Amino acid sequence: MNIKRAKNEIKNALKAYLTTDEFGAYRIPPIRQRPILLMGPPGIGKTQIMQQIAEETGVGLVSYTLTHHTRQSALGLPFIDKVLLGGEERTVTAYTMSEIIASVYREMERTGVKEGILFLDEINCISETLTPMMLQFLQCKTFGNQQLPAGWVVVAAGNPPEYNKSVREFDVVTLDRVKKIDIEEDFGVWKEYAYRRGIHGAILSYLEIRREHFYRVETTADGLQFVTARGWEDLSELMQVYESLGIPVDRQVVEQYLQLPQVASDFANYLQLYDKYKQVYRVDELLSGTWEPVRASELRDAPFDEKLGVLGLLLSRLADGARDAYRLDALTDALHADLLAIREGEKAISSLPDEKRAALADKRNGGSSDKDALYVASREVERLDAYRQTLMLEKVPEDQQFDRLKALFSSDVDARAAAADKTDAELANAFAFLDAAIPDSQELVLFATELTANWFTSWFIQNFGCDAYFAHNKRLLFDDTQKQLLQNIESARNEES
Secondary structure, three states: OOHHHHHHHHHHHHHHHOOEOOOOOEOOOHHHOOOEEEEOOOOOOHHHHHHHHHHHHOOEEEEEEHHHOOHHHHHOOEEEEEEEEOOEEEEEEEEOOOHHHHHHHHHHHHHOOOOEEEEEEOHHHOOOOOHHHHHHHHHHOEEOOEEOOOOEEEEEEEOOHHHOOOOOOOOHHHHOOOEEEEOOOOHHHHHHHHHHHOOOHHHHHHHHHOHHHOOEEEEEOOEEEEEOHHHHHHHHHHHHHHHHHOOOOOHHHHOOOOEOHHHHHHHHHHHHHHHHHHHHHOHHHHHHOOOOHHHHHHHHOOOHHHHHHHHHHHHHHHHHHHHHHHHHHHHHHHHHHHHHHHHOOOOOOOOHHHHHHHHHHHHHHOOOOOHHHHHHHHHHHHHHHHHHHHHHHHOOOHHHHHHHHHHHHHHHHHHHHHHHHHHHHHHHHHHHHHHHHOOOOHHHHHHHHHHHHOHHHHHHHHHHOOHHHHHHHHHHHHHHHHHHHHHHHHHHHHHHO
């Protein structure tokens, strides 16, 4: 299955494992709560989805890469203990608490959350001395005589032997005690994730043309060479920061992430074309509606790959604008909730910014991967600090403070409205340009389809509307229906003759 289906399977299993009966006991006894074993090629997102699952379900998460551990760190260190056995005091070997089990307890104390996921990565690449302990853990959820706390679900991940020479095969006894899920790469699923994560537009438009370059692992005379989803995402992060710093991304930089020379070279060449399209078509002018007629003529006569490149530029910029609107919308909602809490006397503006700052620190320390949530939380703290500072500087009497806060909040509402208006105008201008350049074309159909597929533009259209999108979508759907009807009529005529 693909990684999206695997994520849903884990969430469903987690929900089932943590469901209790009327007496508070787990409906599936812990001994029957099979550890989940994810098996699939490296770099397709097995580790990434665990953080997402924990954040979406509200449970704790402790992650370990087992190739970094020894028997001692997993089992604990031995020491001599004295116990009463058979009426006599005897010396026996005991063990300190496993580092892994101790980390689970520390996470419970840090967050106050008593249920969670223990994620063990590279489970089938462990050392020979650690193998018996790990197999015991998968079968019994114990290291030595120390039990994993109730309410904690074990998820392990490993790579098939063709991707890693140090892989150890599990025996039937172990496999018969786990819930095994085989995963394979899927570009369509990754593209959904990439839109949500804000992956660089050049990468998305390139992979739309060269889907076969999304994930490849090849054995060559120079060793194993590969391109993975993880490589594309990490390269995207670097490209975005490099762009803000004015640092160019060339083939030598790309090869550090895409370790298959053919793909790295091809993408580096595409990047040069992508930058050229930026300069030639002047996307800022296209989105502001100030483009010159010659731009439409240039796109009309351009080859297919160039048209897709320009569409990629437009879609990327529109997604950025929709993402800004989404963040401001979320910020406004958060600040509105804060003001309600202040009005009801549940919170005080004097202490609320510090409470929110502490909550933000907890999110960051917990390894949250939701950039948008972190951004909104940071801006919320910033705005609450500004509110408090304004009240102090203006020496606003206590009985007038809430009215002043409402006035300050109105500027945030105006900022949200301005962002929505800007994005709506850019969408309309983009459609106007494409209508002039490539009306009623397959590329225009693709553009409308990708607006729907992109999480942020889809969210924007659903929440704020977009006359240009709905008008084109209706027309394109009508045209598709008309074409299908004509094809059906033609088929019927051929059958009659």
